[in-house]
Amino acid sequence: MKYLNNTPVITGIGIMLPFSGKKDNLVENVKPFIYEDFSPEVILGKKGLKFKDPATLMSLCVVEQALKDSGFEKEKIKQDSNNDIGIIVSSNFGNIDTISKSISIISETHANFLSAMDLPKASSNIVASSIAIRYKFRGPNYTICNGNSSGIDAIQLAANTIKVGRANKMIVVGVEPKNEIIEQLTDTQRIDYEKGESNYKVGEGAACIILESYLSAKERNAKIYGRVHSYLNISNPCDSNLNNKISDYLSMIKKNDHILMYGQYRAFSYSDKIMETLTSGLEKVSKNYSLLDICESIGDLNGAQGVIQCALGALELILSKKHPLVIVTSGGGWGGGFSIIQIEEEE
Amino acid sequence: MSIVITASSMITSVGRNVEESFKAMCDGNSGLKSFVNITPSKFNVNKAYEIDTNIFNHKNQASYMIEQVLKDVIKDMGSLKGKKVSIIIGTGLREMKRLELWRKGQDEFPISDSFFTPMINSITEIDSIYTISNACASSLYALALGEDLITLGEADIVIVAGCDLISESMFGLLDRSNPVKPEKLQPFDLNRKGVLLGEGAAAIVLEKKCSAYERGQQPLAALRAVGISCDAFHETAPDKNGMVNAINNAHQRAGVSPNQVNLIYAHGTGTYLNDQTEIQALIEVFGDKLEYIPITGIKSIIGHTSGASGLIALITAIESINRCTIPATLYLEELMDEARDLNIVSEVTRENSSLNIVQINAFGFGGLNAVAIIERI
Numbered sequence: 061m062k063y064l065n066n067t068p069v070i071t072g073i074g075i076m077l078p079f080s081g082k083k084d085n086l087v088e089n090v091k092p093f094i095y096e097d098f099s100p101e102v103i104l105g106k107k108g109l110k111f112k113d114p115a116t117l118m119s120l121c122v123v124e125q126a127l128k129d130s131g132f133e134k135e136k137i138k139q140d141s142n143n144d145i146g147i148i149v150s151s152n153f154g155n156i157d158t159i160s161k162s163i164s165i166i167s168e169t170h171a172n173f174l175s176a177m178d179l180p181k182a183s184s185n186i187v188a189s190s191i192a193i194r195y196k197f198r199g200p201n202y203t204i205c206n207g208n209s210s211g212i213d214a215i216q217l218a219a220n221t222i223k224v225g226r227a228n229k230m231i232v233v234g235v236e237p238k239n240e241i242i243e244q245l246t247d248t249q250r251i252d253y254e255k256g257e258s259n260y261k262v263g264e265g266a267a268c269i270i271l272e273s274y275l276s277a278k279e280r281n282a283k284i285y286g287r288v289h290s291y292l293n294i295s296n297p298c299d300s301n302l303n304n305k306i307s308d309y310l311s312m313i314k315k316n317d318h319i320l321m322y323g324q325y326r327a328f329s330y331s332d333k334i335m336e337t338l339t340s341g342l343e344k345v346s347k348n349y350s351l352l353d354i355c356e357s358i359g360d361l362n363g364a365q366g367v368i369q370c371a372l373g374a375l376e377l378i379l380s381k382k383h384p385l386v387i388v389t390s391g392g393g394w395g396g397g398f399s400i401i402q403i404e405e406e407e
Numbered sequence: 408m409s410i411v412i413t414a415s416s417m418i419t420s421v422g423r424n425v426e427e428s429f430k431a432m433c434d435g436n437s438g439l440k441s442f443v444n445i446t447p448s449k450f451n452v453n454k455a456y457e458i459d460t461n462i463f464n465h466k467n468q469a470s471y472m473i474e475q476v477l478k479d480v481i482k483d484m485g486s487l488k489g490k491k492v493s494i495i496i497g498t499g500l501r502e503m504k505r506l507e508l509w510r511k512g513q514d515e516f517p518i519s520d521s522f523f524t525p526m527i528n529s530i531t532e533i534d535s536i537y538t539i540s541n542a543c544a545s546s547l548y549a550l551a552l553g554e555d556l557i558t559l560g561e562a563d564i565v566i567v568a569g570c571d572l573i574s575e576s577m578f579g580l581l582d583r584s585n586p587v588k589p590e591k592l593q594p595f596d597l598n599r600k601g602v603l604l605g606e607g608a609a610a611i612v613l614e615k616k617c618s619a620y621e622r623g624q625q626p627l628a629a630l631r632a633v634g635i636s637c638d639a640f641h642e643t644a645p646d647k648n649g650m651v652n653a654i655n656n657a658h659q660r661a662g663v664s665p666n667q668v669n670l671i672y673a674h675g676t677g678t679y680l681n682d683q684t685e686i687q688a689l690i691e692v693f694g695d696k697l698e699y700i701p702i703t704g705i706k707s708i709i710g711h712t713s714g715a716s717g718l719i720a721l722i723t724a725i726e727s728i729n730r731c732t733i734p735a736t737l738y739l740e741e742l743m744d745e746a747r748d749l750n751i752v753s754e755v756t757r758e759n760s761s762l763n764i765v766q767i768n769a770f771g772f773g774g775l776n777a778v779a780i781i782e783r784i
Contacts, residue, residue: 143636143652152522156506162576163507171450171579179580180642180772184501184540189773192639198652201637201775202548203540205501207522213537217552224555226635241510245518293535296528394518395525397536 063287063406065275068219068230070285070403072130072270073371074122078238079263079358086357089372094358108194111177114237115154116190118266123191123231126268131282132229146199146227149188150214150234152207152363153242155181160241187235199227204363207396209293210234211366212388215401216291218271228276231268234367238264238359249327249360259326263359267368285374286386290402297330297392303337309400310341318384319349320376322369327360331392338389338400350384366390366399373403409616410557411626411784415722416479417609418472419709420456423463424479429726431708432734433755438605438709439591445575450582454590455573456605456710465572465606467514469502470526472608473570480566480610481531485622490563493535495553496523496570497545499714499771501538503574534562542771543674544635545569545714546609547721547779551633553613563618570608571713578604592711594675594704595682595751597741602676605710609718628725631661631764631780638774645681645770650688653776657766658692661780665693667764668700668780670733672720674768675704676711681770686745703752707737717769721779724765728783731758 063069075093079086083094100109100117103124109117158181165173180186185203192201200221204214211234218230236242242262243250252258277284292309294302313319319342323335342349354369355361361368366388373386383405391398415425420438422428431438438456444467447453458465465472473496502521509516519525524536541548546569553565581602582588589600612624619626634657638649658665674685689697705723706712712719727733733756742751767779 142639147637159503159506159574159576160510162579163510166449166575166579167511170448171582174579174583176580176584179584182574182577182580183499183542183772185542185771185773185775186642189637189642189775192637192774193642196639198637198639198649200548200551200635201541201773202552204537205522205540206536206538207524217537220552220555220559220561224558226551226555245516245521248517295524295533295536298528299532394522395528396519396522397524 063274065273066223067274067287068222068271069274069277069287070269070374071272071277071282072126073374074125074129074268075368075371076118076122077265077358087352087354090354090358112190113155113158113181115151115235116187119149119187119191119233119235120194122266122268123233126270130270142196143198144227145197145229146201146221147188147191147197147231148202148204148214148218150204150210150363150367151187151236152205152210153236154187155184156241157239158182191231197231207391208362208365208393209391209397209399210363212390212399212401213293214367215269215288215370219288222271222273228273230271232271232367233266233268234364235266236264236362236364238262259356261359263355263361265361265364265368267364267371269367269371284406286377286403286405288401288403292400293397295397297334297395297398306337306341310345313345316346316385317348318382319346319387320352320373320384321349321387321389322352322373323389324355325353327355328393331398334392334398370403377403377405410554410613410630411616411619412611412628412630412725413614413619413624413626414480414483414612415627415725416476417607417719417722418463418476419607419719420458420605421709425722425726429723432705432723433732435735435737435755437737445578450579452582452588455603457573458606467504467508469498469570469572470523473523473568474526474530476568476608476610477566478530480612484612485624491534492564493556493562494527494533494566495549496538496568497549497714498540498570499542499545500571500574500577501540503576504572507575541775542773543713543716544769544771544775544777547633547717547769547777548635550779551635551777554630554633557613557615564612564614566610566612567718568610569715569718571715572606573604591738592677592707593738594673594677594707594736595743595746596739597743599677599679599682601678602711605712607709607712607715607719609715609722611718611722626784628728629782629784631663631782632657634660634778636776640774643772645684646774647684647688649774649776650685650770651691653778654688654692657778657780663764663780666696668766669762670727670765671700671702672724672767673702673704674770675706677706682743683745698748698750701733701750701752701756703733704736705734708734717767717777720767721781724767724781728762728765731762
């Protein structure tokens with residue numbers, strides 16, 4: 061289809077996956093983005109990194125990568141006129157470490173022993189604000205913490221922000237750190253994993269997608285990966301009308317030579333039921349489809365998952381000769397919503 | 408296209424619902440008290456605007472508060488048949504209070520309780536649910552998202568909610584960072600000493616005007632627009648230009664000029680920097696006209712309810728419009744220099760002429776700015 065001026069298109073990506081486990085089982089297309097030793101100074105330089113938490117550092121790295129990838133000129137960044145560049149960050153666990161550390165200090169001693177440098181980090185929007193401050197992006201600035209459909213939800217809300225004219229570029233970031241607090245919070249899932257009943261294990265990582273209005277991308281001759289469209293959010297994974305919703309969604313997909321679907325399997329029983337319905341429905345749309353689960357080897361990526369998968373899917377559009385339709389799915393974990401979105405090349 | 412607000416609900420430290428809260432605000436009854444649920448020995452400041460759990464027991468759960476305000480607006484919503492309905496929640500501190508209790512060994516904290524979707528699914532059938540965490544601007548940013556969903560046709564009805572309880576980590580970090588210890592929250596006072604946190608929850612129902620009349624719902628007020636911006640300046644300190652951008656964005660999107668605004672519900676946190684910067688921003692936008700516009704700061708009455716503050720102020724503004732009454736800014740002893748010529752409401756004011764267009768400000772940590780413009784129906 062022909063793009064309209066305000067059609068949101070992807071013009072840049074960045075991905076960072078700190079991972080120190082065995083690489084043999086890693087899905088091929090994540091391998092280029094694995095960082096065994098995460099050193100933000102290499103990507104960001106040394107200035108302005110002190111006191112920043114891991115989620116913020118990972119996010120700044122992937123934003124830097126994505127801005128370079130999008131060809132957005134360095135001299136235009138940090139200008140005063142960046143009112144039309146916004147940011148949305150998806151993260152559920154981003155600042156849990158700061159909260160936990162602070163409450164421990166208060167409980168054991170007194171508020172006087174807290175570090176005043178931790179005050180900004182006690183607010184969940186610290187990642188989004190830090191990106192804005194570094195690059196002087198003064199447009200809409202959101203942090204979404206919507207369970208593990210959050211990453212895809214962030215992309216859709218960013219697309220809406222462009223379509224309604226509040227911004228012409230949106231920096232979309234998904235980030236989740238890994239730490240002892242998160243491991244404890246997800247303990248029941250780990251037990252299922254050890255019993256062989258689940259694929260769930262905690263992962264960490266970040267990705268950035270630059271969404272831009274088609275007009276803005278064309279005006280600066282930017283590389284376009286594809287457009288995002290056909291978002292569906294099922295807020296209740298036990299929705300009695302689930303099968304009809306999925307069936308209606310799949311009926312809108314035109315026949316395609318190749319479909320690549322990203323999803324997560326055997327980590328959450330709710331999302332497995334939805335994935336099963338989706339997969340069997342896909343059979344009727346195309347005999348030629350592939351399913352890709354990046355979480356099986358690198359761990360659950362929660363709020364970052366949707367953005368990481370979309371970034372990988374966007375890359376696939378450029379690298380693959382098969383011109384696939386990319387469908388990205390995420391969610392259903394811990395009773396949360398489930399979201400789907402598509403990425404497709406311009407015809 | 409006209410978007411209207413057709414239901415509202417709120418819980419504050421001075422009232423369990425809109426009626427109680429607004430009456431208490433107009434009577435000048437403050438929610439300020441010595442700690443109810445917080446351990447005094449751990450902090451320098453021992454006062455806050457907590458909700459007294461003997462009067463309303465929130466069980467230390469933000470989701471419980473949200474459940475109550477959602478149920479309150481949903482019960483009067485009438486038929487939703489054939490309508491696409493979304494819920495958007497804005498919260499600065501999410502369920503961090505419960506996380507803290509878990510870390511102290513005083514409560515369990517299953518992950519399904521760490522976000523609001525499972526609770527909402529248990530009380531109603533809804534097409535989509537979003538939670539955003541945008542510091543003190545959370546609930547007005549949520550309102551902007553809701554406005555956009557309706558404008559784009561992605562939802563017919565949006566329930567926008569906001570909620571925050573006081574987390575000890577945030578209280579402690581503010582306590583640690585402020586060298587002067589406030590005894591009360593004094594917006595725009597010369598001797599203001601800083602912010603004091605409060606607790607509260609709020610919800611409204613947004614839909615197109617035609618949809619409201621079709622469903623037999625009487626609008627409470629119209630939402631003209633929400634303007635949003637980010638300072639991109641500092642992690643905690645405000646920036647005048649960012650505030651000006653958000654106010655101008657709101658006016659431009661609403662199609663109003665500054666001299667059409669009849670009343671301003673200020674963000675007014677009682678900090679040296681916010682209050683000074685906010686007044687400077689208002690002077691830049693409104694110029695000489697600002698002297699004639701009443702400005703009030705209800706955080707003096709209910710504390711700074713963090714992410715819920717914008718929506719609580721908006722609901723209070725709707726009551727002001729419909730009851731022609733403006734609650735006063737409490738604890739105003741001597742106006743700060745920058746506000747001396749301005750009309751900061753210091754006594755409850757009953758307006759003879761109509762309040763038509765009201766502006767509500769919300770400015771949050773990280774430089775997040777959201778300004779809503781509402782109108783009498």
